[in-house]
Amino acid sequence: MDVLAKLEILTDAAKYDAACTSSGVRRGFRQGYIGNTTSSIAGCCHTFSADGRCVTLLKVLMSNCCVYDCAYCVNRRSNDTRRAAFTPQELADLTINFYRRNYIEGLFLSSGVLRNPDYTMEQMIRAIRILREEYRFNGYIHAKAIPGAAPELVEQLGLLADRLSCxxxxxxETGLRTLAPEKTKAAVLAPMRQIQVRSIQNKEELVKYRHTPKFAPAGQSTQMIVGATPDSDLHILRLTQGLYDRYQLKRVFFSAYVPVVESALLPSKETKPPLLREHRLYQADWLLRFYGFRAEELLDEQAPSFDPRLDPKCCWALRHPEFFPVEVNRADYEALLRVPGLGVVSARRILTARRTGPLRLENLPKLGVVMKRAQYFLTANGRMADGLRFTQDSLLRNLIAVEQSLLPQPEMRQLSLFDDAV
Structure with missing residues (x-):
């Protein structure tokens, strides 16, 4: 099989992995190297540099051959699909040639488990080492640590890649035993813990010794599939909160289950991917990371799933009328963040602007406040918008109407240069 045929198979097989949208690392020009992380062929995905620019990555598997038989995975060993595997040299050559042609600016590398976890990681490490040491590639690389691989291999991978994920x-754990019995929770969490501990040690070393090699400077992330098992949004959000608290992950990614295989253990192939549910979980994840919310505030045993009609912040506001209205001229930063229609930037702008004098309602849109939502939950100088009248029922209807135009589009797919021109 030629390299182009392998590329087509292995970029297509990589499209179900969502965990690559934020690099969070800066590495500029380095003498004698090519590429940087501050600035596609098949399998294009995108990340964002620290200065906000969109960066195109080659998203590909080392191999889609796999010794595991996970029921939900298109690459499971029992599935009848075309198989391919790159050699480390082939993958390094492809990446550097695509970079030189300005197709990509970095690499996102994952793999099925070829032979065993250690062998798979060794192949990935060799490919990345060729890029870093022979081709002196200084661009962004995100690599997947394979659960069950030896700790010394995770260490080597972390010294070569910018971000790791597992x-x-x-x-x-019940879902894992049912759908992926050859995998264990302990095998997944072990490299997460290692990456966390090693990253802390590396930061301490960098303070003492300037030239210490950096270990996964962009941190680590993970991904979980949503909709393949009956787990509630509450369970997923509690797990997400726990991962942030225990392992200091940069991101937890959610991937709506796409029914690509027929199994009695899974939703039927006619079931639509739960994209809206995925969207709500991402919104809730944002509230956990940037708005000071906790999982138990957003959902509870009486309401274990998000209302698909409303974003999680509005749902929380409707359940806590005692918290509102918030007075923008007196509220602290944390209280402002809880107002629907206010974000991190607009809350900071309010704090800055009110130092020069009291704010009025007509000032707020200029500060980035989305008044279609916020008008129901705040006051300025004790006054709400003129003529604003609502009940709890009419407020719910109004917020649902605002939300409709903001829902994600149903058709989303990964870019590929193998697609027909449009």
Whole structure:
């Protein structure tokens, strides 16, 4: 099989992995190297540099051959699909040639488990080492640590890649035993813990010794599949909160289950991917990371799933009328963040602007406040918008109407240069 045929197979097989959208690392020009992380062929995905620019990555598997038989995975060993595997040299050559042609600016590398976890990681490490040491590639690389691989291999991978990730796959240990019995929770969490501990040690070393090699400077992330098992949004959000608290992950990614295989253990192939549910979980994840919310505030045993009609912040606001209205001229930063229609930037702008004098309602849109939502939950100088009248029922209807135009589009797919021109 030629390299182009392998590329087509292995970029297509990589499209279900969502855990690559934020690099969070800066590495500029380095003498004698090519590429940087501050600035596609098949399998294009995108990340964002620290200065906000969109960076195109080659998203590909080292191999889609796999010794595991996970029921939800298109690459499981029992599935009848075309198989391919790059050699380390082939993958390094492809990456550097695509970079030189300005198709990509970095690499996102994952793999099925070829032979065993250690062998797979060794192949990935060799490919990345060729890029770093022979081709002196200084661009962004995100690599997947394979659960079950030896700790010394995780160490080597972390010294070569900018970001590491280890997929938790399913939200519960019960789901993992049912759909992926050859994998264990302990095998998944072990490299997560190693990466966390090693990253802390590396930061301490860098303070003492300037030239210490950096270990996964962009941190680590993980991904879980949503909709393949009956786990509730509450369970998923609690797990997400726990991962942030225990392992200091940069991101937890959610991937709506796409029914690509027929199994009695899974939703039927006619089931639509739960994209809206995925969207709500990402919104809730944002609230956990940037708005000071906790999982138990957003959902509870009486309401274990998000209302698909409303974003999680509005749902929380409707359940806590005692917290509102918030007075923008007196509220602290944390209280402002809880107002629907206010974000991190607009809350900071309010704090800055009110130093020069009291704010009025007509000032707020200029500060980035989305008044279609916020008008129901705040006051300025004790006054709400003129003529604003609403009940709890009419407020719910109004917020649902605002939300409709913001829902994600149903058709989303990964870019590929193998597609027909449009």
């Amino acid at each position: 997929n938790i796959e399913l939200p519960s």
